[in-house]
Amino acid sequence: MSQFFTVSVLVATLATAIKFAVPYLLAALGETIGQRSGVLNLGVDGIMLLGAFGGYYTVIQTGSHLQGILVGLGIGLAIGIVYAYVTVFLHAQQGISGIGIFLFGLGFSDLLFQELVGTPKPIRPLPTLDKLPGVGGIFEPLVDIDIVGPLLFDHNLMTYMAFLLVPATTWLLMKTTFGMNVRAVGENPQAADSLGVSVAKTRLIAILIGSSLAGIAGATLSLQLAIFQHNLTNGIGFIAVALVYFGAWRPRWVMAGALLYGLVTATRIRWQSLDIIPQGASDIAAMAPAIITILALVLLASRVRGPAALTRPFSRH
Amino acid sequence: MKAKRMLKLFAVLFAMTLTAAACGSGDSTSTTTSECGSDLAVAAGESVTDLSVALVAPSAKDDVAFTQSMVDSLTRLGIEPQITDGTFVVEEAAAAIRGYAEDGIDIIVAHGTQYGGSLAEIAPDFPETSFIWGTSADNQGIANVFAYYPEADQGGYVNGLIAASIAGADGIGVVGPVEAGDAVAYIEGFTLGAEAGGSSTSIVYTGSFSDVALATTTAEAHAANGVAVLTGTSQSAVGAVNVATANDLPWFGTQSNTEAWSSDLTVASQVYHWDVVLADMIEKIEGGTLGGEAMALTLENGGLVMEFNGCYDLDSSVKSDAEAAIEDIIAGEIATK
Amino acid sequence: MKRLTGGIVPLGAALVAFLFGAIMILTLGASPVEGLGAMIDGAFGTGDRVAATAVRATPLLLVGAGITIAFRASVINIGGEGQIIAGALLSTALALAIPDTPKVLLIPLVILAGIVGGGLWGAIPGVLKAYASVNEILSTIMLNIVAIQLMNYLLRGPMIDPVEVGTSRIPQTERLTDNAAFPTLIEGTRLHLGVPMAVLAAIIVYVILFRTPLGFRLRAVGHNPDAARAAGISVERNIVSALSMSGALCGLAGVVLVFGSESLRLVTDGGSAGFTGSAGFNGIVAALFGGLHPLWTIPSSFLFGSLLTGATELQRELQIPNALAIALNGLIVLFVVSSDKVRNWLDLRLDRSMSTPRSETAEAAVPLETDDLEEALEETT
């Protein structure tokens, strides 16, 4: 146990947790915006898988990470349009439509992968700051700073983007007209409608932002891991949805949830690598993040209330 | 352009195969060293049989791991099987196996331990068909079933021994999937080898064969702990290989050759050459014996081959120590379990 | 008349989805006609294949029936995978503990164990939702992860086949006693006891939901928990019941997968899908396709069962990855849920055309007061 509580190990564990949390955070922030507008999307995992494949395949073809991320965004956007059409305009049950999106993404990403790529071949991973082409040299000394270096500077750009999106999402929701509309539409769509706020349009945009972020989250995952495989996400998208509930629809708490999940995972891996958790208990240790998330929610849940119109389709008549 | 390259490659590989066949003089070799920069595609050998063959396997046919090793092995035997891959759901695999049997395929390779139960039901219904099943050390006593399994601990030991010489006191990080199957055998053999070489291993089982993100995180944890070498197994190991590349750590592979993943950081891979036992089995099948025994892949019979990466500058004394160890394992002087 | 549209619209939606499938097959360079032929051949080509299709449909039907109970009580159960595993683990453990018990006794016992295992695993999110307000979507997802790891632990540890310990270390139990194997119903096919059992279970679910006080309470809580509570119905208890019963049926699916499978053993590949075949998710699809009606879930499960067996043949014959079938499943779900609105519209039309000729009863018809109608419609949407 003592070997865990050294500064370098603690810092490294924390740094791992931060990196690990990134795809969860991106997807969960998107889902937060969607749910704030009253739309639950259980298909996040499917969108992530398609985004992950799209990003990966783009990097194979062009070598450009930026294009990979953009393709992930584009795929998210495209699926978002379908999802919005189905749930907002056709009033389909949201939970189930999401499962449909998930299954489609799971199958279709695998199909594309098998047809277009076949063997999982590694790509160049997203570079950390110090390895950025051109400007990397500026950051090199920063990465070497004790504690602060590995925690703050040894990350790729998507990590910073994910964490910057936390205040940005809060700002969007709380300080902009669009965000106000989103909150109104998620809480009392009739009222918003009576003042000329288009419920459908607001939800459409919220869904599109959410699914784009899910696509980006997927692309980030595959570019960060520098690989794609069948079911690469392993349920990250579902956990991201869970984190929105965990975070009580507030970006900051969603971030806390993603970090907690990442930290528990990173810690259990670290403890196993340091033999703090005996080898024979590996599967028991693997349950820890799930169980801790549930326990945390048991303590928090009764105090929060979700958007009143969540999962309720809106129609005027 | 592409065709030209392929042709060149083919020539090189053909030459290599010839050389290998010549030195082997019938016996298989237990080590090879690739030429640096060569493509790893397996060349089709001369067909050993006219019988029809089908393959049912749980992961993708080009997974650079378990299933690909079988496809490559069949290719070496000049066999182009009908393939149903990605059938990790047993019921689906069973349907496929039965379908091939009904179609009158002569030899059906059921490349997944989990298919054993289904096979026990299907095989007796098709006594004229031969079923080749692995990995298992036991053919369930069925007359038309052959079983095969790798003694993965043997190559694991050799990998461990070499790894220890590189890692020394810094230790070796091992990224395991689920604590089961040939993963455990490999890792335990590896650990013994590493200890024999004066180093130590730190082992983390992620709890999943497929979670690349966890395998990556695990490898990063190892790297941050200061290990000097990494190894790992299962299809999720690709994440760990990437970490090895990013951190410039030597990597040891198993099942298939991982050089394609790791540029020049793969030191050696224990590669499953199922073709050695398959060739035996097919010979027997052509002779009328459709099953009835289990065969192991070992270093001795050439089913396990240590493939050294020509691009990695391995100290020649270490390599000769490894080769000596292989001899000792074959001779039974070193215990790998 | 409603029954009719209940069937037609999802079928139409499925056809549209299949059209997409055909386009995908075409893009993959194969002939959709051959593809369809291969699928039909794979699912229904021989008597044995029909039986195999029925066997594939069985877990879907059980999970689907279970999901129907939960959804009718407005509880979203995404924990099918975990509940299947829980049922399978408990029943397997029992079969391992008392292998020599005679068949007539052991089969009911393992079935019971599966029901209990799945039921308990379902009760956990039920209790968490009812008494700690923990969202069930979240807890069931998390409990799936826990169940998988529990299975991995048990199958490589306490429950591992002793033969495997020294040899290949495959995380599987030993072959279970034949006393617990589900008997085959038609010699030479794989049609086993689990198939009629699942059909019976769906019928029982129907009876419970629509013909007993328990089902009445579950539906009341599902439609309007406030009114149910005010009428003296315990919302909490019924949420727990709904998830427990839902879990119990999933657990039963786990039993069928273990004791109805040819391998007659529990084996893990580290995830859940290898064992469950994703029945925990696909069962939701089947239930939905059946309009959340237990009886309609029977044909709908068989349809999806044939899709799965057909997809295997599709891959074998035309080398089209079975990932296509999963993608197709997703599309079908999307089309079917979207068609709900279409179905409502159709129902409304048909109802009106039905009610127009009944002019002699117009006296009894309520003069609908528009404001209330609007209010009521708003309430229901």
Place this chain on the structure above:
Amino acid sequence: MEHAPLLTMRNITKTFPGVLANDDVSFDVHAGEVHTLLGENGAGKSTLMKILFGLYQPDSGEIRLRGEVASITSPTSAIEQRVGMVHQHFMLVPTLTVAENVALGLPSNRGFRTDLDAVSERIVEISEQYGLSVDPSIEIWKLSVGERQRVEIIKALYRDAELLVLDEPTAVLTPQEVDDLFVILRQMTANGTGIIFISHKLHEVLELSDRITVLRNGKVTGDTTPSETNRQQLAEMMVGREVKLAPDKPHVDLGLARLQLRDVSVKGDRGTIAVDGVSLDVHAGEIVGIAGVSGNGQRELAETIAGLRPAESGSSVTIDDADLTKAGPARTRAAGLAYVPEERMKDGAVGEFEVSENLLLINHGDPKFRRGPLFDFAKIREHCQRLVDQFSVKTPSLDTPTSSLSGGNIQKLIMARELDSRPSVILAAQPTRGVDIGAAEYIHSELIEQRNVGVAILMISEDLDEVLGLADRIAVMFEGRIVTVIDREAATREALGLAMAGG
């Protein structure tokens, strides 16, 4: 030449499947006047106003604003054409602040970003001008009902509404608050605003209106002014027949106290005390009416008596001497309580259920409806048919989804179910709210009948006429306390109004 009216709606007809909601309705409003739309629920007032607000399109007819033909296609276009509406169910987002609610749907000065400071400033200006004091930065859920209504009016004023529709605005207000509201409305008309006032409270209508249009069954049945008419005449125009405004009530000797409340304190949804030390007895053979303005703890008190809301320690609720303080709804009902909840579609009936299922909601577990473990549908049908006949619930069949019945019939269905349980105590909250006059008369007579046979009835109502007409004793609730209990004979509308305002 006379100015064109602010609004002219001419020959408006609107049908819904099977229903003629507006039948050739014509209606106009001049600047600076209050024009009342009077009619029962379902007479077509709401439909007409929804057409005006762009939520529905008429099948035929035309709308003119300021003399010009207007096309109102959506709420936005209504707002742009300076039509404002205060809905009966407030259209406010509870989690947003006052300023945000006001700003919703309007472009911001700062483009993409909200400019709530500027909005707040303007809100303060408006509230000072009309005496509508409210804090712009406070969230709606923290406001009282009266304050929320002010926000609604501010919303309309902020949008420079020249024509303001107020749908049943006084339903939730104390008489004093109503007076305040009328002052505000008069100030608005003095500034040239035209107001459409929708109400069925006849004395308010007579007090406030300049003109009155009466609707019945979608048609205009009367067009008059307060000076030309009186309450009785208006009521008859609304209902289409002679109306008995007060039911007959024979004398009944008081029995024992069947429902006893002692020091009942209850927390509301926000965790603050909503009911504060209420003690009250209801005897066999009497109707006790609880009067008060909505939001003074009546709902929480009712929920506590019904076992739906836990009471604070020290409280005691008993029925026929059985302590039910912590009993929960099932045991409370078993002890003899019948409960007619305030919100019938939320708490009283399951909309998706068939009529027969709702009739069975409280006693579906009764063994007499079962054969073995299964329902005996023959017996159930027989039972339900009897109830439907006995309480004259108008429904096409027993299998009809309940939500498609009218409000009055759903209420009769609930009454049938509850009274059939042979209760010793009836708790009826707002028993006739939103119910047509015919059904209301019927429900009142049923309650009196139950009183006559020795049932103790506690009736909570915000409708003073109802309380005065039905109750034997009247308790007034204000801020969670019972401030006074008066015998019917001693009660006057004025005294009650004063008590309801806490005076």
